[in-house]
Amino acid sequence: MLEMNKDNTQPLEYSTEQGRMNILGFWIFIGAEIMLFGTLFASYFTLEGRTGAGPTGAEIFEISPVLAETLLLLTSSFTIGLGVHAMRLGRQKAMMTFFIITLVLGAAFLSFEVYEFIHYVHEGAGIQTSAFTSILLTTLGTHGAHVTFGLFWGIMIMIQVIKRGLTPETANKSFIFSLYWHFLDVVWIFIFSFVYLKGMM
């Protein structure tokens, strides 16, 4: 990127026109993701009573793994926020540490989710059991697939930062990744509230 295009009054990730547009473009993508999860929630609320011969939510949900998943994801959202803050201070090592913590928490979240899915299948609630279990596992699975994708994406970005250092490009990618990660936490809060807690009330 040409030096003359750089605006030094802004954080590095906003310093080029391209970088600013990338961030705006990602926000538009997040708007589309909100609608995607909106359709999943609409389908979930429609089908949650259609349990057929299978179990209901109250019969298969367990509070402990769900609470663990919530705390892991909330904390990871906090640590990636600290990672971006460290990046803005130019503290690359601290930033990498926070990113690693974030991805480890994300991996721990996923292992709880895998445990949860195995538990459901053992309870006789597979994806084909009833309309309720289908939409439950589709909604949870779509979120889990996003987290899985985020893990690989995060690792790739860390490799780039290690190789190239903090440039307008790598800072921009890291910031956009942090937006994605925070967004996944927001989606989880809605799953936690309106799938699990509502189901166990």
Place this chain on the structure above:
Amino acid sequence: MKELFPIKHVMGFVFSLILTSVALLVYILDMSFALGLTILLITAFAQAALQLVVFMHAGESEDKGAIYTSVYYGIIIAVLTVFGTLLAMIWGYV
């Protein structure tokens, strides 16, 4: 070390833990479905707003108008989809 933990982020995290604990009351305490759902709606949307503003810095750049427009548009469509579906598929048949 202290500069790596800005007060704004720490407070945001503490507040998000508090919101989660309040939401959890719905499970722990015995309350009516309507009251429980009201609590969940408030805590979930407050939590989302907190993440958006504190951690995602939605309003920090000069594109904030376009950013908020895009997010609000997404939220409006999602809310219409959810409540429109409930109206057509569930509430109409009670």
